[in-house]
Amino acid sequence: MSTSSTRTARPLSSVLKPARNAHVQFLVFGALLCLLPVLAQAGGLRNSTLSTLAFVLIYAIVALGLNLLLGYSGLISLGTAGFVGLGAYLAAYFQDDLRLGFWLALLAALVLPTLIGLLVGVVSLRVRSIYLAIASLCISEILLKTFEQLEWFTRGTAGKQSKYPVVFGLQTDRATMFVIIVIALVVVMMVTHNTVHGQLGRALHTMRSSEVAAQAMGVNVLKYKLFAFSLATLYAGLGGALYLFFLRSSYPSTWNLFMSLNIIAMVVVGGLRSIFGTVAGAFVIFAVPELVLKKLPVIGDVAGLPYIFSGVLIVVVIMFFPAGLKGLADLVRRPFQRLRGDRGEAGPPAARPPDSDRPSPPGAGRAAADQTAVKEGRPA
Amino acid sequence: MSQRAVLSIDHLSISFGGLKALDDLSFTIFDQEIFGLIGPNGAGKTTVFNCVTQFYRPDAGDVFLTVDQSRLPSRDRHLADQLGQARLNLVGRPVHSIIKLGLARTFQNVEVVKELSLLDNVLVGGHVDFQATMAEQIFRLPRARREEKVYRAKAMAALDFLGIGRLADQLAGGQPYGVLKKLEMARTLMAQPRLIILDEPAAGLNDFETEDLAQTIRAIRDQYGCAVWLVEHDMRLVMNVCERICAISFGKFLALGAPAEIQGDKLVQEAYLGEQE
Numbered sequence: 015m016s017t018s019s020t021r022t023a024r025p026l027s028s029v030l031k032p033a034r035n036a037h038v039q040f041l042v043f044g045a046l047l048c049l050l051p052v053l054a055q056a057g058g059l060r061n062s063t064l065s066t067l068a069f070v071l072i073y074a075i076v077a078l079g080l081n082l083l084l085g086y087s088g089l090i091s092l093g094t095a096g097f098v099g100l101g102a103y104l105a106a107y108f109q110d111d112l113r114l115g116f117w118l119a120l121l122a123a124l125v126l127p128t129l130i131g132l133l134v135g136v137v138s139l140r141v142r143s144i145y146l147a148i149a150s151l152c153i154s155e156i157l158l159k160t161f162e163q164l165e166w167f168t169r170g171t172a173g174k175q176s177k178y179p180v181v182f183g184l185q186t187d188r189a190t191m192f193v194i195i196v197i198a199l200v201v202v203m204m205v206t207h208n209t210v211h212g213q214l215g216r217a218l219h220t221m222r223s224s225e226v227a228a229q230a231m232g233v234n235v236l237k238y239k240l241f242a243f244s245l246a247t248l249y250a251g252l253g254g255a256l257y258l259f260f261l262r263s264s265y266p267s268t269w270n271l272f273m274s275l276n277i278i279a280m281v282v283v284g285g286l287r288s289i290f291g292t293v294a295g296a297f298v299i300f301a302v303p304e305l306v307l308k309k310l311p312v313i314g315d316v317a318g319l320p321y322i323f324s325g326v327l328i329v330v331v332i333m334f335f336p337a338g339l340k341g342l343a344d345l346v347r348r349p350f351q352r353l354r355g356d357r358g359e360a361g362p363p364a365a366r367p368p369d370s371d372r373p374s375p376p377g378a379g380r381a382a383a384d385q386t387a388v389k390e391g392r393p394a
Numbered sequence: 395m396s397q398r399a400v401l402s403i404d405h406l407s408i409s410f411g412g413l414k415a416l417d418d419l420s421f422t423i424f425d426q427e428i429f430g431l432i433g434p435n436g437a438g439k440t441t442v443f444n445c446v447t448q449f450y451r452p453d454a455g456d457v458f459l460t461v462d463q464s465r466l467p468s469r470d471r472h473l474a475d476q477l478g479q480a481r482l483n484l485v486g487r488p489v490h491s492i493i494k495l496g497l498a499r500t501f502q503n504v505e506v507v508k509e510l511s512l513l514d515n516v517l518v519g520g521h522v523d524f525q526a527t528m529a530e531q532i533f534r535l536p537r538a539r540r541e542e543k544v545y546r547a548k549a550m551a552a553l554d555f556l557g558i559g560r561l562a563d564q565l566a567g568g569q570p571y572g573v574l575k576k577l578e579m580a581r582t583l584m585a586q587p588r589l590i591i592l593d594e595p596a597a598g599l600n601d602f603e604t605e606d607l608a609q610t611i612r613a614i615r616d617q618y619g620c621a622v623w624l625v626e627h628d629m630r631l632v633m634n635v636c637e638r639i640c641a642i643s644f645g646k647f648l649a650l651g652a653p654a655e656i657q658g659d660k661l662v663q664e665a666y667l668g669e670q671e
């Protein structure tokens with residue numbers, strides 16, 4: 015069986031190259047998503063469904079940012095929507111009012127929210143993370159009010175109208191924008207994966223799990239909190255820009271607390287600290303009410319259906335499946351792994367890097383050879 | 395054993411509310427020494443550790459650490475002597491800057507990341523050694539990849555050294571207490587410290603594991619060339635492994651000397667008798 019050989023190889027690759035495998039998965043996932051607009055053009059998928067899926071992917075980008083905060087760093091933000099909205103309005107302002115083109119509009123939507131996020135972080139992250147929740151909520155409300163009042167920037171409640179951008183001289187449309195969103199999502203998945211796996215990710219993990227341990231190991235906690243918060247804000251800005259380019263309009267009422275809570279629901283339902291889980295969570299929270307529930311008789315007519323759906327789902331997940339969809343997937347996968355004969359799982363030799371020629375019996379006395387490499391950083 | 399000081403505690407005092415947790419405490423730990431700090435429950439042992447590693451800011455007193463040239467922060471470089479070493483006062487420095495100076499610690503209540511593998515937990519101990527910038531890591535540029543590889547091998551060596559290398563890939567959550575204690579030690583080794591602080595390393599271990607621990611502590615000193623300072627209630631371990639011991643009670647200095655001297659000391663015996671009554 016070819017599968018058994020890849021299984022025994024897994025621990026080796028997880029020791030040395032945790033990235034490659036995941037990146038291939040993200041690329042394959044992206045390639046498959048790019049088939050959807052083709053399918054839609056061939057009539058196999060409704061355009062409205064394609065649009066719903068585009069929003070799922072946009073929300074997935076934003077939710078991945080929140081997962082960095084909530085899942086990896088243990089920080090809670092209630093203000094995501096405000097930053098997404100800011101990204102959307104900035105994109106519109108730079109593209110349609112200033113006519114600076116797609117790339118500069120995108121850049122503005124990435125950089126400016128991040129800078130504001132950084133400022134909020136500097137002020138609120140010094141104390142306890144609950145203050146971040148409060149501060150982020152306040153900022154989000156201030157932004158919301160600004161969106162309503164600042165007519166020259168947002169057109170207020172009348173709504174800001176925009177158009178599909180021109181990218182590399184090419185006029186985009188629904189299908190090409192969908193592909194751009196997919197590319198953005200794949201890049202964000204890769205960046206997130208790299209972030210949470212190396213030294214950066216370990217610092218975030220340690221900070222969440224034990225701030226004292228993190229400090230004792232030399233992690234500048236404030237710096238890493240700020241980092242997580244800025245990256246999350248950057249993703250929010252990106253999501254906002256993509257939202258605007260795809261929908262070509264933005265209304266202040268969109269960027270309310272309900273959206274922030276929905277993003278949290280996506281992370282919780284998908285599974286904290288899972289990249290594919292977050293995407294699945296975005297699908298369940300956003301697409302299921304749109305594509306399924308709203309079409310049901312009776313239930314579909316209930317006012318505020320998506321609110322009720324997210325709320326109930328959060329409670330159910332927290333009470334019964336704390337690991338979310340990711341945990342559910344692991345649960346389903348486990349019996350299959352067992353069937354395939356799981357020798358590699360606990361096999362002690364598999365845990366070693368392949369280039370080690372060390373003798374195996376553990377013990378204190380035999381380590382002299384290993385230590386030469388370890389000690390050379392320190393003068394005697 | 396050289397008699398050069400690696401850490402000097404100088405008239406250290408700290409109070410919590412009305413309680414004087416440390417009262418004018420002074421002692422010195424030498425290079426490559428195995429040093430014990432003992433005292434009844436609540437004597438202030440963990441508080442000393444916390445004052446040294448700057449988790450607590452002492453009300454009075456200083457803590458001097460001998461720091462190698464390669465680890466000196468640039469603004470302290472002028473303090474180096476002809477051997478390239480300098481005695482830095484730790485008091486007032488940020489907590490996260492301490493390990494970089496060559497002082498690493500474990501915690502009385504094991505503090506590891508349950509959701510990470512043992513190997514990743516150890517790698518956290520090498521945090522300050524990573525040179526790659528955040529951007530290099532986010533885009534997984536060559537330097538970040540290269541460093542990750544080097545330090546993974548080094549972390550693996552530390553785990554092997556403590557005899558838990560075969561568990562490297564397993565999650566820390568759910569491991570037995572003895573493994574977690576070793577994991578914390580491996581994590582300190584990763585920093586190549588000049589002094590390791592162990593807060594009750596034998597707590598929760600059985601007799602066999604404690605015997606193993608004594609050997610491990612000696613091996614750490616011999617192989618990594620660092621001093622080890624431990625707080626411990628298990629007197630057999632302390633007397634067996636420590637070269638010098640300091641006893642304190644209610645934050646006050648009682649006695650300092652070789653194990654036999656401490657065992658025979660009147661004040662120390664009284665302090666411990668008082669505890670048992």
Ligand SMILES: Nc1ncnc2c1ncn2[C@@H]1O[C@H](COP(=O)(O)OP(=O)(O)OP(=O)(O)O)[C@@H](O)[C@H]1O
Pocket residue numbers: 410413415433434435436437438439440441442502
């Ligand atoms: N952060 C703090 N706030 C208030 N009191 C504290 C604090 N830390 C320590 N103390 C008090 O200082 C005294 C010394 O505590 P410490 O933890 O240092 O004792 P210890 O010698 O480590 O005891 P044990 O052997 O039980 O670990 C105790 O009375 C404790 O209650």
Ligand SMILES: [Mg+2]
Pocket residue numbers: 439440441502
């Ligand atoms: Mg203690």
